[in-house]
Amino acid sequence: MRSAKSAVGTAALVAAAGLVLSGCQDGPAQSSDLPSGNVSMIVPAGPGGGSDVAGRAVAAGLEEAADVTISVENQEGSGGALGFSNFLQYEGDPNYLISAETALIHIPATQEVEFSYQEFTPIFKIGEDSTLILVRSDSELQTCSDFVEKAEDGRVVVGFAGGLDEITFNLFEEASGAEFDYVPFGAGSESTTALMGGHVEVVSANPSEAMGQIESGDVRPLCAAAEERYTYDQISDVPTAKEQGIDVAFAQYRGILAPGGISDEARQFWIDAAKQYVESDAYDEYVESAMLQPLTAFGDDFTSYLDEYNDTVVSTVE
Structure with a gap:
């Protein structure tokens, strides 16, 4: 669809409460270059929606995996643009994460905004959600x-x-x-x-x-509109568009990113925690409750996925 471009301003800074991180034994190793003090999961949407549910589920899972305390903060506005714009201010700070989905790619492709996915550090793709x-x-x-x-x-x-x-x-x-x-x-x-x-x-x-x-x-x-049929009992008999002769498959990803400019050590800390979370019962329970396809990607693989995703979105909306 041909969308008119519109300007989105950056909101005021967000103050964070001071929560102290505890040491980690089973999760990623701690160091002075890793998260310390408050850790916040930013959700660029209001409470109750898919992005909010994803952010809160992953925040709880990463707390367990990394042995930290993570607070969740909703920053609703402009279809997600407000939260993503605000997230630019945390450049280099590993104490912040953001829950992201298709809007992170679609908004810069259709509006004049300051952010793009390339400004942030991809940590992991939680799964995919085809319509x-x-x-x-x-x-x-x-x-x-x-x-x-x-x-x-x-x-x-x-x-x-x-x-x-x-x-x-x-x-x-x-x-x-x-x-x-x-x-x-x-x-x-x-x-x-x-x-x-x-x-x-x-x-x-x-x-x-x-x-x-x-x-x-x-x-x-x-x-x-999926590569393969869903396996959930309620919709397992629904054919894909490709089975009906229409070559269309496009999923909404759900993922977690850190600010741009964090250290390699901090990036690996969150990737290791994410991999541990994905192996947990909590991850399985979230994926089933949200009826996602559990197709994950971490670090560089997630970045490559976003590069391809961006190409598809940009070519589609032009």
């Missing part, structure tokens, strides 16, 4: 092939809430030659409500945010 393409249960559409074919011949109104949905529908357009009419919403719950009310015909939604409506029978998925 389901949903219709009302009484819709005439049965597959994603039906969806794009109808748009090729006529009008299909799609609802979207954020960069992930926008990019996914853009990829459907590129793969099929179809064109959709777009209606933006502030949150996935709003677009799903509009779908059930008949105000839009198709929406894109993460499995976890739409599962209640799927299980109640109000909506049903046409396909998953």
